[in-house]
Amino acid sequence: MQKEQGFIDRLYDRVDALRGVAAQQVQDALTPVGTGLQARHERDVLVAERSGLLAALNAVDGSLCFGRIDLSSGAAHHIGRVGIREDDTAHTPLLIDWRAPVARPFYLATGHTTMGLRRRRHITTEGRVVTELHDEILDVGDRERTGFEDPSGDAVLLAAVNSARTGRMGDIVRTIQAEQDRIIRAPHRGVLVVEGGPGTGKTAVALHRAAFLLYEHRELLAKRAVLIVGPNPAFLRYIGEVLPALGETGVLLATQAELFPGVHADGTDTRRAAAVKGGAAMAEALALAVRDRQQLPEPGAPLVIAHDDGDLVLDWEIAYEARQAARDTLLPHNLARPHFAFRIIDALTSQLTERIGADPHGGPNFLGPDDIAQLGSNVAVSKEVHSAVDELWPPLTPERFLSDYLAGPLYVPAEDAEAIRRAPGEGTWTPADVPLLDEVAELLGVDDSAERAAAEAERQERIAYAQGVLELSRGSESYEFEDEESETLAAHDIIDAERMAERQEEADHRSAAERAAADRTWAFGHIIVDEAQELSPMAWRLLMRRSPTRAMTLVGDPAQTSEEAGVGSWEKILEPYVGDRFEHATLKVNYRTPAEIMELAAGVVRAEDPSFEPPGSVRSTGEVPWTRDAGEDLAGAVALAVGELTPEEGRLAVIAPAALHEEIAAPLEGVTAGAEPDLARPVVLLDPRQAKGLEFDHVLVVEPARFGTSDLYVALTRATQRLGIIHREKLPDSLR
Ligand SMILES: Nc1ncnc2c1ncn2[C@@H]1O[C@H](COP(=O)(O)OP(=O)(O)OP(=O)(O)O)[C@@H](O)[C@H]1O
Numbered sequence: 001m002q003k004e005q006g007f008i009d010r011l012y013d014r015v016d017a018l019r020g021v022a023a024q025q026v027q028d029a030l031t032p033v034g035t036g037l038q039a040r041h042e043r044d045v046l047v048a049e050r051s052g053l054l055a056a057l058n059a060v061d062g063s064l065c066f067g068r069i070d071l072s073s074g075a076a077h078h079i080g081r082v083g084i085r086e087d088d089t090a091h092t093p094l095l096i097d098w099r100a101p102v103a104r105p106f107y108l109a110t111g112h113t114t115m116g117l118r119r120r121r122h123i124t125t126e127g128r129v130v131t132e133l134h135d136e137i138l139d140v141g142d143r144e145r146t147g148f149e150d151p152s153g154d155a156v157l158l159a160a161v162n163s164a165r166t167g168r169m170g171d172i173v174r175t176i177q178a179e180q181d182r183i184i185r186a187p188h189r190g191v192l193v194v195e196g197g198p199g200t201g202k203t204a205v206a207l208h209r210a211a212f213l214l215y216e217h218r219e220l221l222a223k224r225a226v227l228i229v230g231p232n233p234a235f236l237r238y239i240g241e242v243l244p245a246l247g248e249t250g251v252l253l254a255t256q257a258e259l260f261p262g263v264h265a266d267g268t269d270t271r272r273a274a275a276v277k278g279g280a281a282m283a284e285a286l287a288l289a290v291r292d293r294q295q296l297p298e299p300g301a302p303l304v305i306a307h308d309d310g311d312l313v314l315d316w317e318i319a320y321e322a323r324q325a326a327r328d329t330l331l332p333h334n335l336a337r338p339h340f341a342f343r344i345i346d347a348l349t350s351q352l353t354e355r356i357g358a359d360p361h362g363g364p365n366f367l368g369p370d371d372i373a374q375l376g377s378n379v380a381v382s383k384e385v386h387s388a389v390d391e392l393w394p395p396l397t398p399e400r401f402l403s404d405y406l407a408g409p410l411y412v413p414a415e416d417a418e419a420i421r422r423a424p425g426e427g428t429w430t431p432a433d434v435p436l437l438d439e440v441a442e443l444l445g446v447d448d449s450a451e452r453a454a455a456e457a458e459r460q461e462r463i464a465y466a467q468g469v470l471e472l473s474r475g476s477e478s479y480e481f482e483d484e485e486s487e488t489l490a491a492h493d494i495i496d497a498e499r500m501a502e503r504q505e506e507a508d509h510r511s512a513a514e515r516a517a518a519d520r521t522w523a524f525g526h527i528i529v530d531e532a533q534e535l536s537p538m539a540w541r542l543l544m545r546r547s548p549t550r551a552m553t554l555v556g557d558p559a560q561t562s563e564e565a566g567v568g569s570w571e572k573i574l575e576p577y578v579g580d581r582f583e584h585a586t587l588k589v590n591y592r593t594p595a596e597i598m599e600l601a602a603g604v605v606r607a608e609d610p611s612f613e614p615p616g617s618v619r620s621t622g623e624v625p626w627t628r629d630a631g632e633d634l635a636g637a638v639a640l641a642v643g644e645l646t647p648e649e650g651r652l653a654v655i656a657p658a659a660l661h662e663e664i665a666a667p668l669e670g671v672t673a674g675a676e677p678d679l680a681r682p683v684v685l686l687d688p689r690q691a692k693g694l695e696f697d698h699v700l701v702v703e704p705a706r707f708g709t710s711d712l713y714v715a716l717t718r719a720t721q722r723l724g725i726i727h728r729e730k731l732p733d734s735l736r
Pocket of ligand 1: 157160161170171172175176177180196197198199200201202203204205557560591592692693694695717
């Protein structure tokens with residue numbers, strides 16, 4: 001123990017020194033010296049790097065080193081959350097990053113396959129003090145004993161799974177299991193599906209995989225960012241501290257609702273509406289609706305456009321041909337629009353040319369090319385012509401289009417249309433609208449030619465200004481430096497007008513994750529989807545657009561799919577995007593739910609699917625789940641049970657249908673509930689959907705008869721210790 005303490009002391013001395021150096025470097029770099037573009041860029045990179053290092057060192061301070069491996073060769077390595085090197089010329093490793101290949105035997109070696117290890121040691125620290133050591137002897141021939149042997153080899157794991165919950169997910173870096181390690185370190189390219197029952201560590205594995213990928217492909221992923229998609233904001237907050245604790249911050253965590261920049265989708269749909277909006281048929285319906293906005297005048301009822309050179313007649317034929325030509329470009333609506341406008345202007349100009357220059361005797365047209373060009377430009381700048389074009393082929397924004405669409409013809413079967421119809425201006429955007437907005441944005445495209453032209457004009461203006469400044473400095477040169485042999489460089493010696501103009505532009509200091517969050521068309525370096533079974537076909541279309549390289553990790557459990565959600569099998573989800581080219585891994589051990597609770601929960605699914613096989617629990621607690629009839633006073637019975645169950649340390653969740661929340665919450669003091677409950681509070685009231693992905697020491701499930709099968713399965717599998725069930729209505733058969 002003393003020896004390990006000596007090592008830990010030495011480690012922290014080094015960390016403190018590194019911290020000091022990094023802080024000084026940031027300080028120095030922020031003091032302006034050079035002003036050149038290059039110098040500024042280098043400074044920004046240095047500040048970002050050192051600040052990142054500082055943040056990482058601060059974040060991992062708690063339990064920086066947690067393991068040690070002793071090799072049969074005599075070498076030994078300490079393993080920790082980040083890598084630290086000695087201050088010597090060889091930069092000798094002092095602490096090995098858990099993600100480095102050298103650290104891998106710490107997670108994988110067994111007595112059977114020792115991977116060259118003699119001993120694996122788990123080091124437990126509190127702050128900077130070593131409190132416990134647990135050794136596993138892997139080489140049976142090794143006679144050396146330390147006095148810290150843990151014959152079962154799982155004391156540290158069991159302590160972790162039994163520890164009181166805090167309302168925030170912790171990392172599992174000390175106790176990653178072999179089946180999890182293989183998933184965490186799987187290659188970055190391609191689609192990897194990770195399936196597993198409740199509590200098998202899917203979320204934990206997904207987050208550690210993000211940390212691993214950021215380590216392994218630092219350069220690529222720092223540029224392209226990693227996106228982690230989770231089911232709801234409470235879940236994202238629950239997992240939000242895991243990556244920072246592993247020293248990684250360059251990740252964007254988002255729910256589906258947040259994936260259309262500029263739109264705040266906090267409305268709610270009925271389950272039926274969400275299901276319709278998520279259905280694959282919406283892609284076709286929206287495409288039809290967009291085409292429907294490309295109109296023609298009625299045959300025989302042309303648009304007559306007042307014009308200085310004589311009225312213009314925009315009839316069905318002209319519009320039809322123009323529309324055909326524009327559609328033939330296969331460009332999105334807004335980008336095809338200039339083609340439509342061009343054809344219309346061309347046809348109307350020909351109409352004028354015919355009318356004005358026609359030779360009544362049938363000879364060639366009197367007008368020369370210059371006259372025709374003049375007529376053409378008059379038509380092209382005519383406001384009236386442009387409003388006619390707008391009427392037939394309007395410029396559209398996704399938001400405007402979708403709100404019109406939801407009010408108008410929906411191109412889906414009547415019953416579905418009724419479920420999603422919404423009067424214009426009524427309601428707010430919902431999470432299920434987000435993939436629709438994204439789909440529409442693709443169909444419409446952004447005609448940013450005007451903005452690009454404006455940006456270019458601004459750039460030219462800056463160049464002209466810079467040119468002026470340089471001229472002035474040249475002019476003054478002869479005066480100022482006339483008689484002097486000066487070493488001083490004039491501005492124009494080192495810089496030309498264009499570079500000087502660039503320097504005036506503000507550099508973009510945002511991280512890749514921040515830029516990605518603001519850019520609908522961002523292509524992420526890797527996308528991780530948690531609770532992936534929940535995503536609708538339309539949401540998959542959105543995500544696949546954000547991942548052109550298809551580097552994705554999809555994590556989910558089909559048995560936990562909400563009734564109205566999901567696509568079915570992974571094959572069906574992925575077929576349109578990658579065919580059958582995806583890897584599939586399964587996690588089989590449940591680290592959360594004790595065997596007693598799991599048995600009860602599995603019975604609920606088995607009632608529907610007798611072949612259902614739940615994951616095996618890593619432990620049993622002897623605590624059998626109980627059920628209690630509340631009689632008339634449901635709220636009173638819940639309050640009583642909450643009093644009995646609330647742990648001294650740790651958290652309790654009451655999981656009840658939303659319709660009962662008001663009644664239940666009334667007598668509960670200090671309970672947290674609502675759309676975004678504070679999970680760090682001792683007692684949390686949730687509906688089953690909110691409970692998805694979360695866990696608590698104890699759980700009280702209320703009125704289970706009102707839950708669907710999968711919601712009930714989710715609710716029953718949230719506890720790490722004890723489960724109680726309270727009911728006023730009849731219990732479902734599967735729980736009796
Ligand atoms: N190797 C491990 N060591 C210690 N704890 C672990 C390990 N793997 C998983 N756990 C713990 O088990 C619990 C469940 O993990 P997690 O939430 O990742 O499971 P899940 O498969 O996503 O569950 P669900 O599908 O029910 O949401 C967490 O508390 C996690 O920290």
